[in-house]
Amino acid sequence: xxxxxxxxxxxxxxxxxxxxxxxxxxxxxxxxxxxxxxxxxxxxxxxxxxxxxxxxxxxxxxxxxxxxxxxxxxxxxxxxxxxxxxxxxxxxxxxxxxxxxxxxxxxxxxxxxxxxxxxxxxxxxxxxxxxxxxxxxxxxxxxxxxxxxxxxxxxxxxxxxxxxxxxxxxxxxxxxxxxxxxxxxxxxxxxxxxxxxxxxxxxxxxxxxxxxxxxxxxxxxxxxxxxxxxxxxxxxxxxxxxxxxxxxxxxxxxxxxxxxxxxxxxxxxxxxxxxxxxxxxxxxxxxxxxxxxxxxxxxxxxxxxxxxxxxxxxxxxxxxxxxxxxxxxxxxxxxxxxxxxxxxxxxxxxxxxxxxxxxxxxxxxxxxxxxxxxxxxxxxxxxxxxxxxxxxxxxxxxxxxxxxxxxxxxxxxxxxxxxxxxxxxxxxxxxxxxxxxxxxxxxxxxxxxxxxxxxxxxxxxxxxxxxxxxxxxxx
Numbered sequence: 020x021x022x023x024x025x026x027x028x029x030x031x032x033x034x035x036x037x038x039x040x041x042x043x044x045x046x047x048x049x050x051x052x053x054x055x056x057x058x059x060x061x062x063x064x065x066x067x068x069x070x071x072x073x074x075x076x077x078x079x080x081x082x083x084x085x086x087x088x089x090x091x092x093x094x095x096x097x098x099x100x101x102x103x104x105x106x107x108x109x110x111x112x113x114x115x116x117x118x119x120x121x122x123x124x125x126x127x128x129x130x131x132x133x134x135x136x137x138x139x140x141x142x143x144x145x146x147x148x149x150x151x152x153x154x155x156x157x158x159x160x161x162x163x164x165x166x167x168x169x170x171x172x173x174x175x176x177x178x179x180x181x182x183x184x185x186x187x188x189x190x191x192x193x194x195x196x197x198x199x200x201x202x203x204x205x206x207x208x209x210x211x212x213x214x215x216x217x218x219x220x221x222x223x224x225x226x227x228x229x230x231x232x233x234x235x236x237x238x239x240x241x242x243x244x245x246x247x248x249x250x251x252x253x254x255x256x257x258x259x260x261x262x263x264x265x266x267x268x269x270x271x272x273x274x275x276x277x278x279x280x281x282x283x284x285x286x287x288x289x290x291x292x293x294x295x296x297x298x299x300x301x302x303x304x305x306x307x308x309x310x311x312x313x314x315x316x317x318x319x320x321x322x323x324x325x326x327x328x329x330x331x332x333x334x335x336x337x338x339x340x341x342x343x344x345x346x347x348x349x350x351x352x353x354x355x356x357x358x359x360x361x362x363x364x365x366x367x368x369x370x371x372x373x374x375x376x377x378x379x380x381x382x383x384x385x386x387x388x389x390x391x392x393x394x395x396x397x398x399x400x401x402x403x404x405x406x407x408x409x410x411x412x413x414x415x416x417x418x419x420x421x422x423x424x425x426x427x428x429x430x431x432x433x434x435x436x437x438x439x440x441x442x443x444x445x446x447x448x449x450x451x452x453x454x455x456x457x458x459x460x461x462x463x464x465x466x467x468x469x470x471x472x473x474x475x476x477x478x479x480x481x482x483x484x485x486x487x488x489x490x491x492x493x494x
């Protein structure tokens with residue numbers, strides 16, 4: 020298992036100009052050794068590099084709420100994809116005021132045999148108490164007093180210039196593994212070089228980033244979790260299937276999708292009973308409202324689109340606060356949620372995107388979409404609303420048009436009646452009910468609404484089966 024990067028304090032950014040290129044460097048300080056310069060990105064145009072430094076310096080001095088991303092995005096539009104990605108990453112670190120330093124990229128002060136820095140002051144009571152709370156090397160989950168968070172990272176790189184990657188890795192202190200097997204398809208250990216360089220967010224010379232995703236999980240003893248070193252089972256991360264693949268399949272862009280890529284067969288999943296008669300008041304079971312293949316297909320598409328837009332918004336908005344006047348029309352999802360969610364963080368927003376995916380998964384299994392928490396309730400409300408706003412002629416095209424026809428097709432008003440236990444979450448849109456999200460609010464208590472604050476949106480409802488807490492994110 021590779022060592023984790025050290026987080027250093029970010030002081031400033033500087034440029035180094037040569038006749039052929041310019042490099043941007045970050046000046047960082049850390050407690051274990053002297054200050055050092057960390058590479059950020061390489062740019063062929065000195066003027067653009069200098070502009071980037073100015074923007075990054077501004078980010079260091081700005082709070083997340085006051086930060087204006089427009090100049091950064093305008094500059095990124097003038098850069099190739101790789102340095103643009105590195106610049107965005109550097110801006111995120113600048114706003115946070117910290118910089119990740121992978122092992123080998125900085126110098127530690129030498130320590131004596133007792134593990135104490137030469138010349139260090141005698142340990143104070145406060146430092147002793149702090150050290151007692153730190154993590155023992157052989158600790159199990161039950162031994163640790165604070166929460167343990169597992170972060171799973173998925174990164175993929177296209178190596179378009181292997182020699183450039185190898186040169187960059189050697190310059191950073193990497194040494195290739197000995198190749199004892201002539202038939203090995205990686206005799207120069209390009210994989211090792213990419214792993215070494217991929218420890219940080221900096222641009223990799225000779226390689227482009229294809230995928231950069233992560234997800235977090237709080238380990239819980241009651242759920243059978245254990246820290247990796249003591250785990251009896253392999254630690255497995257599930258990032259779901261590729262979102263581009265799903266989107267292409269849904270839009271019919273894949274000429275011959277594989278079994279995993281094929282759209283659900285809603286005609287088989289939601290088999291219809293022909294009506295007993297034409298009397299709308301008939302109580303025969305065959306005359307009751309049905310979730311038809313066409314209705315299920317439209318809802319599935321709307322939920323998938325909602326999830327895709329939410330994931331896209333996550334990439335752009337991050338942990339920033341939604342400001343309606345600035346973001347109106349610029350975001351697919353989060354500016355249209357109730358204002359109690361505007362200050363939510365990135366992880367909350369990713370969980371909301373996953374809520375839409377979970378409901379789409381219900382339909383994919385031939386089940387009615389069943390909200391299991393407040394976030395899923397609102398996601399389904401939005402999908403039903405969007406589906407109802409489309410005309411019938413928009414639905415009956417392509418593969419959808421070949422699904423069987425039924426009199427209950429596109430009855431989204433009935434969907435609103437049967438899919439939800441209540442519509443309390445919609446009250447958050449009304450100024451009349453400001454504060455009603457708080458369970459201590461008088462109106463909330465009188466109506467028995469419960470906790471509608473953003474932090475509680477993913478708490479499972481008690482009267483329906485909860486989702487698998489170990490499921491991952493597809494993006």
